[in-house]
Each structure stands twice: as C-alpha cells, then as structure tokens.
Amino acid sequence: MRPDDTVTIHRPLAARNRRIAIFYLHGGGLLYGERDDLPKPYINQFLDAGYTLICSDYPLAPESPLPDIVDAVFETWRSTIALPLSTGEYEGYFLFGRSTGAYLSLLLAREISQREQGNLLKPFGVLDFYGYHTVLDNSFSMPAKAYVSLPDVPRFQVDRLASTSCTIVTSGPKAIRYALYVHARQHQGAWLDLMGLDRTAPDRTPEAWSLSNEDISRLPPLFITSSSGDEDIPFRLSKELSKKASGAVMKPVYYLPHDFDRDTSDPTGNRIYSEAIVWMGSQIEKAATSPWVPKA
Numbered sequence: 001m002r003p004d005d006t007v008t009i010h011r012p013l014a015a016r017n018r019r020i021a022i023f024y025l026h027g028g029g030l031l032y033g034e035r036d037d038l039p040k041p042y043i044n045q046f047l048d049a050g051y052t053l054i055c056s057d058y059p060l061a062p063e064s065p066l067p068d069i070v071d072a073v074f075e076t077w078r079s080t081i082a083l084p085l086s087t088g089e090y091e092g093y094f095l096f097g098r099s100t101g102a103y104l105s106l107l108l109a110r111e112i113s114q115r116e117q118g119n120l121l122k123p124f125g126v127l128d129f130y131g132y133h134t135v136l137d138n139s140f141s142m143p144a145k146a147y148v149s150l151p152d153v154p155r156f157q158v159d160r161l162a163s164t165s166c167t168i169v170t171s172g173p174k175a176i177r178y179a180l181y182v183h184a185r186q187h188q189g190a191w192l193d194l195m196g197l198d199r200t201a202p203d204r205t206p207e208a209w210s211l212s213n214e215d216i217s218r219l220p221p222l223f224i225t226s227s228s229g230d231e232d233i234p235f236r237l238s239k240e241l242s243k244k245a246s247g248a249v250m251k252p253v254y255y256l257p258h259d260f261d262r263d264t265s266d267p268t269g270n271r272i273y274s275e276a277i278v279w280m281g282s283q284i285e286k287a288a289t290s291p292w293v294p295k296a
Contacts, residue, residue, distance in 0.1 A: 018050035027099025032177030065196025102131020134210035147185035221247035
C-alpha cells in the first residue's frame with residue numbers, strides 16, 4: 001500500500017497480480033467522505049483476485065463546485081490510470097464508486113469517452129454501488145424524509161462550517177462535514193446549491209451533470225447494485241439505469257439500508273463483492289475479443 005497526497009494504492013501479491021487496476025471513488029454526497037472508507041474485507045477480496053485498488057480523494061463541495069470536482073477526478077485518473085496504461089504497468093482497469101462515488105465514476109466514464117485519449121484502453125466496466133446517474137430527479141431538490149426528522153441544520157451554520165479559504169478541501173472532521181449533508185437533504189434545493197449548480201453558466205446546471213439517454217448508450221458495461229430499502233438514493237434510479245444501459249447487470253438486495261455493505265458481519269456485502277469480481281473476470285474475457293469503444 002502506498003499513500004500520497006491524492007490516492008492510496010493497494011497492490012496484490014506479485015504472484016497474483018493481473019496488472020489490472022480498479023479506480024475507486026468514495027461516497028458522501030460530494031460534501032464529506034474519505035478515500036480510505038472501503039472496509040478491509042472487500043479490499044482483500046479485490047487483492048486476492050489479483051487487482052490493484054487505487055482509492056482516490058477528490059475536492060469536496062461547497063468549497064469546490066461539481067464541474068471542478070469532475071475535472072480533478074479526471075486529472076487524478078489521468079495520472080494514476082492513463083499514464084501507467086501508456087507505459088504498460090497496467091493492461092486495463094475498472095471504475096468503481098459507492099453512492100456519490102458511483103455517480104462520479106459514471107461521469108468520469110463519460111468524460112473519458114468525450115476527451116481525447118489517443119489509443120488508450122477504455123475501462124472494462126464500471127462498478128456502480130447504490131449510485132445515481134442524474135441529479136434532475138426530485139429526490140435531489142426536495143427534502144428527504146430520513147433527514148427532516150433530524151435536528152435542523154440551518155444555512156448560517158453551513159456557512160460557518162464550510163471552509164472560507166481558497167484551499168481545496170478533500171476531507172475534514174466527519175461530524176462537521178456530515179452536518180453539511182444533513183442540511184443538503186433537509187432543505188429544498190439545498191443539495192444542488194451546495195454542488196454549485198446555480199444555473200449561472202452552462203456548466204452550472206443540473207442538466208449538464210445528468211447523463212442523457214445518449215450518454216448512457218455510450219457507457220461501458222455496468223455492474224449495478226442497490227437496496228430496495230435505500231433511504232438516501234431511490235432504488236428506482238438504479239433500476240432505471242440498468243434498463244437503459246445495454247451492457248448493464250443489476251444485482252438488487254432487499255430491505256437493507258443505503259450503504260448495505262458497510263456492515264461486514266452481514267454476508268450480503270461479501271456475496272455482492274464476490275459476484276462483482278466474477279463479473280469483472282467476464283468483462284476482461286469479453287474485452288480480449290471485443291474491446292469497448294464509445295460510439296462516435
């Protein structure tokens with residue numbers, strides 16, 4: 001494992017190394033979270049399967065607006081995935097995110113297909129764990145039932161909690177940063193506002209950061225999992241994406257919370273990660289004969 005200012009890299013034993021990377025982005029509604037949040041049992045599953053796991057930081061809102069966050073994620077991907085691919089260190093990679101990290105992974109897949117990347121390999125696939133592909137759904141602008149019952153976090157408190165310096169924030173005390181998320185889910189329009197989607201420019205609109213049907217048609221293969229009991233992100237969004245994306249596999253779980261894999265004592269998480277790893281192997285085999293290339 002090698003931590004630096006941006007990523008933590010977990011490497012498999014040399015004898016198991018497949019020279020294939022997983023680029024992981026954490027959740028937290030863009031407002032909180034940290035790169036090293038993936039429970040160790042799941043890290044070990046990936047390593048035992050021979051994958052290199054790269055866990056990445058990214059700038060947080062409201063200090064950084066969503067367009068800047070996506071740009072930063074792309075640049076980290078370029079340095080930790082694209083460059084090693086070009087030198088032969090890796091032979092391919094997957095994108096992986098949980099919750100908002102899954103959303104960012106889908107946006108990153110879109111950015112990779114849109115920006116010039118020469119002959120670099122595109123991702124074998126995307127692991128979408130209880131994420132979302134749009135911020136146009138009412139659940140992103142209306143108060144969430146699970147949070148309005150909590151003590152109110154007013155806007156003036158958010159202004160006090162958020163950093164006022166010009167420094168990019170990638171982490172912070174969880175209790176403080178989580179309060180920003182609670183505010184975002186308690187007040188109408190607050191989440192989009194904290195993302196910087198204030199409609200002051202073409203790239204500051206929810207439409208700009210929601211995948212269109214055309215965007216979805218260009219995505220690499222998807223492994224999607226979500227719980228019917230999700231109290232944060234509507235389960236129907238995962239089902240909707242799985243139906244629209246031609247290369248999607250949906251593995252639902254039932255009656256469990258949003259981040260159902262957080263409880264490692266529940267065998268559900270282990271089962272889903274095992275199924276994801278089997279799926280990853282199948283995508284590598286398919287790519288060997290028919291690599292994914294985004295539509296023109």
